[in-house]
Amino acid sequence: MDNEALMMTIAVLGGTGKEGKGLAYRWAKAGYQVLIGSRTPEKAIGAAAEIIELMDGGGSVVGMTNPEAARQAHIVVLTVPYSAHRDTLESVKEELKGKLFIDVTVPLVPPKVTKVQMPAAGSAAQEAKQILGEDAEVVAAFQNISHEHLLGNGEVACDVLVTGTSKNARQEALKLVDAAGLTGWDAGPIENSVVVEGLTSVLININKQYGSSHAGIKITGAKNK
Amino acid sequence: MDNEALMMTIAVLGGTGKEGKGLAYRWAKAGYQVLIGSRTPEKAIGAAAEIIELMDGGGSVVGMTNPEAARQAHIVVLTVPYSAHRDTLESVKEELKGKLFIDVTVPLVPPKVTKVQMPAAGSAAQEAKQILGEDAEVVAAFQNISHEHLLGNGEVACDVLVTGTSKNARQEALKLVDAAGLTGWDAGPIENSVVVEGLTSVLININKQYGSSHAGIKITGAKNK
Numbered sequence: 435m436d437n438e439a440l441m442m443t444i445a446v447l448g449g450t451g452k453e454g455k456g457l458a459y460r461w462a463k464a465g466y467q468v469l470i471g472s473r474t475p476e477k478a479i480g481a482a483a484e485i486i487e488l489m490d491g492g493g494s495v496v497g498m499t500n501p502e503a504a505r506q507a508h509i510v511v512l513t514v515p516y517s518a519h520r521d522t523l524e525s526v527k528e529e530l531k532g533k534l535f536i537d538v539t540v541p542l543v544p545p546k547v548t549k550v551q552m553p554a555a556g557s558a559a560q561e562a563k564q565i566l567g568e569d570a571e572v573v574a575a576f577q578n579i580s581h582e583h584l585l586g587n588g589e590v591a592c593d594v595l596v597t598g599t600s601k602n603a604r605q606e607a608l609k610l611v612d613a614a615g616l617t618g619w620d621a622g623p624i625e626n627s628v629v630v631e632g633l634t635s636v637l638i639n640i641n642k643q644y645g646s647s648h649a650g651i652k653i654t655g656a657k658n659k
Numbered sequence: 660m661d662n663e664a665l666m667m668t669i670a671v672l673g674g675t676g677k678e679g680k681g682l683a684y685r686w687a688k689a690g691y692q693v694l695i696g697s698r699t700p701e702k703a704i705g706a707a708a709e710i711i712e713l714m715d716g717g718g719s720v721v722g723m724t725n726p727e728a729a730r731q732a733h734i735v736v737l738t739v740p741y742s743a744h745r746d747t748l749e750s751v752k753e754e755l756k757g758k759l760f761i762d763v764t765v766p767l768v769p770p771k772v773t774k775v776q777m778p779a780a781g782s783a784a785q786e787a788k789q790i791l792g793e794d795a796e797v798v799a800a801f802q803n804i805s806h807e808h809l810l811g812n813g814e815v816a817c818d819v820l821v822t823g824t825s826k827n828a829r830q831e832a833l834k835l836v837d838a839a840g841l842t843g844w845d846a847g848p849i850e851n852s853v854v855v856e857g858l859t860s861v862l863i864n865i866n867k868q869y870g871s872s873h874a875g876i877k878i879t880g881a882k883n884k
């Protein structure tokens with residue numbers, strides 16, 4: 435638990451879902467103040483209680499609406515299903531100004547979730563950038579990590595590829611990857627989000643073809659420390 | 660060396676380049692008849708001689724023009740720079756009918772090679788499909804393997820993600836991945852090629868940011884045998 439964590443508040447919008455809850459748990463354990471956002475505040479409060487229970491009563495995790503969580507946080511993380519991506523962003527847009535925004539959304543199009551099908555903007559993260567406007571810094575990360583891994587305490591055999599609108603924003607996000615106990619890599623500009631978001635469909639296909647349940651990827655041949 | 664290899668001829672178009680030469684070497688070692696194709700037959704003959712020398716005189720590797728190599732082969736592999744992608748395909752289109760076609764092309768746009776920039780078709784492989792027509796079976800593979808790895812004899816710390824227009828075509832290509840001594844995965848439909856081709860830009864970015872020279876990926880959490 436470092437001093438930076440103690441002073442930073444992270445909002446996890448859509449934090450009642452499995453992925454959001456897993457990330458919130460990891461960051462709360464690392465000492466961050468975590469706010470769980472949801473369209474339904476009762477659900478957010480329930481998810482916060484679940485995470486605190488997982489931590490044996492420790493940690494600072496509070497549930498509230500998405501806009502309220504975004505308003506109170508320094509860093510805002512979006513973990514909603516793609517169908518709620520645009521509406522949630524529109525509802526918190528004003529609260530995101532000047533903040534680091536991390537999009538975890540994967541634009542899956544059911545029922546063909548093994549096929550990469552990106553929105554017109556090129557990827558969910560690029561769509562977020564369009565919605566939030568020219569000045570917004572958008573990072574995309576964590577799309578490939580299975581939530582079972584996050585809610586456990588063990589080592590996660592899947593790296594995190596971090597794309598974003600600036601190197602500085604990617605570096606800030608990589609600190610949160612580290613805080614979550616994961617291995618992260620600067621994967622380049624926001625245009626590269628199509629690779630990282632689309633990789634989720636590739637991994638789902640591998641799970642289906644090879645009878646696995648949480649295929650992931652590791653970068654080889656390079657050292658990130 | 661299995662019987663199937665002994666009876667199969669693989670054309671490597673653009674096989675005078677490093678990546679093509681590396682793949683040709685691996686397949687020749689596995690017992691396949693290999694044809695090196697080039698726009699300039701003298702260069703193809705030279706590359707074939709180099710590979711035979713690497714194999715201490717063993718192996719069946721012959722150099723010729725791209726259309727002639729495509730005509731004589733059962734399986735055709737394309738390893739040209741993206742700038743030559745369309746012209747080479749047009750020049751061999753008639754020879755590819757009914758054959759397995761494997762596209763190794765990565766649509767990099769210099770000088771910004773760390774940024775994913777796909778052609779209008781969605782990816783080089785989908786562009787190949789458009790050029791070759793409705794009936795063509797197109798597979799995309801091997802885009803992320805560094806040629807230094809291929810020309811060595813050691814284990815390659817990078818998996819091969821195989822996308823393609825049918826499961827059968829992907830299965831056939833996976834046999835060639837295996838024959839090259841690499842680990843391959845069925846990565847789903849041809850639309851997923853954007854992920855695998857784009858991953859090359861992500862890996863180039865990782866090489867640049869972390870001072871490595873041949874970053875790769877491995878799939879975790881699944882077994883492919």
